[in-house]
Amino acid sequence: MFKLTKKNEADINLKVWHSKREVGKLEIDPIHIIIKNPKDPIRVKQYPIPLEGRKGLKQVIDDLLKGRTIEPCMSPHNTPILAVKKADGSYQLVQDLRAVNARTRIRFPVVANPYTLLNQLTPKDVWYSVIDQKNAFWTCPLDEKSRDYFAFQWEDPDTNKKQQLRWTVLPQGFVESPNLFGQALEHLLTQFTPKEETKLLQYVDDLLIARSSKKSVRECTVELLNFIRAKSLKVSKSKLQFTL
Structure with missing residues (x-):
């Protein structure tokens, strides 16, 4: 594995890198979710969450409230959240959306087969980079009518005040998020053309650039990162890979 050079980094718009309080945003029409029997509320009680x-x-x-990724609401729907402790001791917000997923009228998934994608590579494509887009699903806005389906209850540990919050964007764990984001990104990437014989492959929110030339892969990666920044998306710098 090799990393970005100082020159590479100097050529990249620093705002492309993800930070905790920043979420990218795709300039697309807000997404509408279709629920079966919409007049029948989706209600699952909140699980007890320990104070810790x-x-x-x-x-x-x-942070999600400040970034307007979630917002206060009074929704007839509710599904529970969990506090999942990560290896570093921090906590991740996870919402159990199984009840919503079961009631969703799912559009036909147009997601590339990873084996078919990799078959596009040749033995000469020995240099490649992998770009991981951070919180990719959150870049897709939800329309006003769809937001209530993703409501959850939150109890503040300091005030013990309970309130409902809802996502304003495609949430993690929703059955249609990979397909809807993947199609939006695929459409966006039609505006980006890799130079010469450099290959650009997309699988949901992961992008792979490959070619026989190390220099070409580096140059194309820098160009793609700047394109991504211009389209208001974010990338995880720590997960950016250049690999032989």
Whole structure:
């Protein structure tokens, strides 16, 4: 594995890199979710969350509210959240959307087969880079009518105040998120043309650039990162890979 050179980094718009309080945004029409029997509320009671877990989620919730990724609401729907402790001791917000997924009228998934994608590579394509888009699904806005389906209850650990919040974007764990984001990104990438014989492959939110030339892969990666920034998306710098 090799990393970006200082020159590479100097050529990249620094705003492409993900930070905790910034979420990218695709300039697309807000997405409408179709639910079976929409007049029948989707209601699953909130699971008990220990105080430690709620304290761990406090900053996560506050950041999402500040970024308008979630917002207060009074929804007839509700599904539970969990506080999942990560290896580094921090907490991840996870919503159990199984009840919503079961009631969703799913559009036909147009997601590439990874084996078919990789068959496009040749033995000469020994240099490649992998770009991981951070919180990719959150770049897709939800329309007003669809947001209530993704409501959840939050109890503040400091005030013990309970309120409902809802996602304003495609949430993680929703059955249609990979397909809807993948199609939006695929359409966006039609505006980007790799130079010469450099290959650009997309699988949902992961992008792979490959060619026989190390220099070409580096140059194309820098160009793609700047294109991604111009389209208001974010990339995880720590997960960016250049590999032989």
